Amino acid sequence: MAISGVLRPGYVQVRVLDMKAALEHYRDRIGLDVVTTSNDGRVFLKAYDEFDHHSVVLREADEPGMDVMGFKVADEGELDNLHEKLLNAGLSVEEIQPGDTPALGRRLSFIAPTGHRFELYATMEANPTGPMVQNPELWHAEPRGMRATRFDHCLLYGDEIDATKQLFIDVLGFATTEQVVAPDGTVIATFLSCGMKAHDIALVRHDDKGKLHHISFHLESWNDIGHAADIMSRYNMSVDIGPTRHGITRGQTIYFFDPSGNRNEVFAGGYTFYPDNPVRTWSTDEVGKAIFYYERALNDRFMTVVT
Amino acid sequence: MTSAHTVEIEDCGTRFHCPESEGVLQAMERQGRRAIPVGCRNGGCGLCLVRVTQGDFKAGPMSRRHVPPGRCAEGLALACRVYPQSDLKVRLATDMDRQSSQQECPKGQDGR
Numbered sequence: 001m002a003i004s005g006v007l008r009p010g011y012v013q014v015r016v017l018d019m020k021a022a023l024e025h026y027r028d029r030i031g032l033d034v035v036t037t038s039n040d041g042r043v044f045l046k047a048y049d050e051f052d053h054h055s056v057v058l059r060e061a062d063e064p065g066m067d068v069m070g071f072k073v074a075d076e077g078e079l080d081n082l083h084e085k086l087l088n089a090g091l092s093v094e095e096i097q098p099g100d101t102p103a104l105g106r107r108l109s110f111i112a113p114t115g116h117r118f119e120l121y122a123t124m125e126a127n128p129t130g131p132m133v134q135n136p137e138l139w140h141a142e143p144r145g146m147r148a149t150r151f152d153h154c155l156l157y158g159d160e161i162d163a164t165k166q167l168f169i170d171v172l173g174f175a176t177t178e179q180v181v182a183p184d185g186t187v188i189a190t191f192l193s194c195g196m197k198a199h200d201i202a203l204v205r206h207d208d209k210g211k212l213h214h215i216s217f218h219l220e221s222w223n224d225i226g227h228a229a230d231i232m233s234r235y236n237m238s239v240d241i242g243p244t245r246h247g248i249t250r251g252q253t254i255y256f257f258d259p260s261g262n263r264n265e266v267f268a269g270g271y272t273f274y275p276d277n278p279v280r281t282w283s284t285d286e287v288g289k290a291i292f293y294y295e296r297a298l299n300d301r302f303m304t305v306v307t
Numbered sequence: 308m309t310s311a312h313t314v315e316i317e318d319c320g321t322r323f324h325c326p327e328s329e330g331v332l333q334a335m336e337r338q339g340r341r342a343i344p345v346g347c348r349n350g351g352c353g354l355c356l357v358r359v360t361q362g363d364f365k366a367g368p369m370s371r372r373h374v375p376p377g378r379c380a381e382g383l384a385l386a387c388r389v390y391p392q393s394d395l396k397v398r399l400a401t402d403m404d405r406q407s408s409q410q411e412c413p414k415g416q417d418g419r
Contacts, residue, residue, distance in 0.1 A: 017350060017368035062371040064351040238348040261351015261370065305346040305354055307370070 005173040006194045009153055010072035011054060012215050014262055015061035021259035022058050029231055030217055031145030032056055036102055044102060047148045048139050051130040053103035055151040064260040064307040066212040069154050070119040079122045083108055085171045112167055114158025115209025146228040148217035152267055153199050155213040157206035157306050164203055165190050177273050178248045178280040180287055188284060191248060198249035198270040211306040214255060214263035221268055222252050228266045232256055240301055247293040262307050312391040316342040317398040325391050332387040348387045355386040358404060362395035375411040
């Protein structure tokens with residue numbers, strides 16, 4: 001099956017307490033490039049291997065967390081189809097015309113049952129510093145810092161994860177790749193893909209609505225995960241756990257925190273998902289291995305520390 | 308190196324030195340002490356909420372969800388963002404401290 005409908009995670013807007021510290025983190029350490037600053041003070045960034053104008057938006061605020069996660073859709077007609085489907089599913093959808101955000105076309109904005117705001121869009125201007133397309137070199141200039149190649153996915157915490165999961169499956173066309181299920185059948189965590197990655201978004205059950213567990217950046221290799229760990233120690237960055245591997249997705253990982261306490265991840269590997277693959281299920285008595293395959297136990301922070 | 312002050316955690320009697328330029332939580336961890344719960348270490352998650360009961364400190368940026376405006380002056384603060392200016396006495400936040408913060412910042416609000 002060719003990928004159609006929702007293509008991939010496109011952008012995430014994150015609230016930060018101090019823009020100067022945030023830029024040092026996302027630009028100099030993770031290695032994103034600053035694209036522009038908008039009139040309202042938001043800073044737009046992208047990874048070196050991304051074609052579109054931006055993928056990460058930083059907004060200074062007095063509380064950290066995620067404002068919105070945007071997904072790119074195949075074309076404007078598909079956006080209209082999804083608009084109708086969202087309305088039929090009973091969601092309140094705001095159609096926002098271009099103008100308030102650099103390079104972004106019209107978008108659909110809605111709040112999922114878990115309290116998270118999501119947006120869908122089909123059009124974003126290409127960034128002239130995106131990857132070359134004619135006799136393409138690896139990059140224009142060698143990547144900085146952790147050498148993130150792209151914004152990869154988010155793990156979000158919220159209360160109504162069953163309803164948000166159904167929304168992503170029934171309306172937006174995602175598939176469940178993996179899940180953690182309690183003995184009574186309650187889904188504790190669900191991993192969803194709109195393409196061939198092991199996950200594009202994940203949801204974990206939590207008391208509060210609208211929480212961010214982490215935003216993840218893709219690195220090229222396990223070697224680059226080690227290089228990222230070197231940078232974290234060199235600059236005394238706040239590390240949560242890693243380098244390690246997830247049982248779920250099999251991705252190699254480090255969890256760490258930005259200077260406002262938002263958790264970030266650098267992620268490499270992970271299996272390829274095909275739409276005919278069965279769902280992989282972990283029971284809660286093996287959840288340690290599911291999340292941290294080498295430690296085989298959750299750390300205290302995994303379930304409690306969110307923004 | 309700037310002058311170090313002594314921080315005492317009242318709940319368990321743990322004492323350690325903390326330079327004026329270092330967060331109380333970071334100084335605790337660096338010296339291998341375990342008295343205050345460690346979360347993000349960067350003012351966001353609220354896990355290390357404490358009340359400073361004695362002494363002067365400067366505070367770095369903290370999420371208003373965990374330390375609402377004005378509450379820092381009463382000594383409520385995240386230990387990762389507390390920079391001592393004198394010897395300090397600190398106690399862990401009680402449920403009541405956390406409840407009162409949360410009432411001022413209701414859960415589940417849309418961030419935009």
